[in-house]
Amino acid sequence: MADKQPTAAEDAAARAKEAEEQAALPYKWTQTIGDLDISFSVPGNFKGKDIVVEIKKTTLKAGVKGQEPIIQGDLPHPIVVDDSTWTLTPAPDSTKTVEIHLDKHNKMEWWAHVVTSAPKIDVTKVTPADSKLSDLDGETRAMVEKMMFDQRQKEQGLPTSDEQKKADILKKFQAQHPEMDFSKAKMS
Template sequence: MSDKELTPAEEAAARAKEKAEQDALPYKWTQTIGDVDVLITVPGNLKGRDLVVDIKKTSVTAGIKGQEPLLKGELAHAVKVDDSTWTLVSAPDGTKTIEIHLDKVNKLEWWPHVVKDAPKIDVTKIVPENSKLSDLDGETRGMVEKMMFDQRQKEMGLPSSDEQKKMDILKKFQEQHPEMDFSNAKIN
C-alpha cells in the first residue's frame, strides 16, 4: 500500500476485495489484540478422532484425517502452545465446527492473516473493541487516562502532562527567584 490517501470509492473497492478474499477461505477467523479464533465448518457426522489439529508455536494444521488440510501453514506470528486449544462444537444446522483458539505471544500486535500464505487484511482498519476504563485497575487506568490526555494535547499542539508539569515548576521557581534572569534560558 502506498502512503497516498484512497478515495472513498477506492477504499470501498479495497474493503470489498478484502472481504471477498476472506469469504473464500475454508475457515472464518476473528481476533482480539490478545488472541486469534479460527472456525472451520465440517460435516456433522465427524468426531474428534476424525480430525487432525496440530498447533505449534509458529505453525498450525487443521482438517479431516485423510484429506487435504483446510488450514495449514506458518502462523503470522508466534502463539503460546500451552494456552492454545481446539474443540469440536455441534451447530443447530447439523454441521460441526472446529473452534481453534490461538493465544498470541505478542499481545500488542494485530495479525494481517492467520497463516502467511493466506490473503491479508488491512490491520490499520481494525477498530479495537472498547474496553471500559472502569474495567481497569487503578494504576493501569491512571496510565491510560494520562496517555489519552497527552494524545489529545499533542493533537491540539499543546504540551503533554509531563511538559506542563516542568513548565509549572519552572514558572514557580521564576516567581520565587525574581532576581534571576531567565531570558536566555533554553527549555527542553
C-alpha cells in the same frame, strides 16, 4: 516519487476485494492485538477424535481426519503453543464448530492473515477498538492510557500530562521561593 493516497473509490474497491477473499476462505477468523481465533464447521456427528488440529509455534494444521486440511501452513508470526487451544462445540444448525484459539507471542502486532498462503488483509485498517486495554500488560497499558489522555487534552487545548507535571513543579518551586521573580519564565 511519493506514494499517492488511494482515492475513496480505490479504497472501497480494495476493501470489497479483501472482504470477498476473506469470505471465500473455508474458515472464519478474528483477532485482538493479543490473540487470534479461527472457526470452521464440521458435520454434527463428528467427535473430537475425528478432528486433526496441530498447533505449533510457527505452523498450523486443522481439519477432518483422512481429508485435506481446512487450514494448513506457516503462521506469519510465532505463537505461544502452551496458551493456544482448540475445542469442538455443537452449533445451532446440527453441525459442530471447531474453534481454534492462538495466543500471539508478540502482543503488539496485528496479523495480515492466519497462514502465509492465505490472502492478506490491510492491517492499517484494523480498528484498535477490537482490543481492550485490560488485555495489555501494566506498563503498556499505562503508556497507552497516558497517550489517550494526552490526545484528549490536546484536542481540548489543555496541557498534556508532561506539561502539567512541569507546571506543577514550577508552581511548587515558586511557592518555596517567593523572593524570586518568575514573570519572565518560559515553559518549553
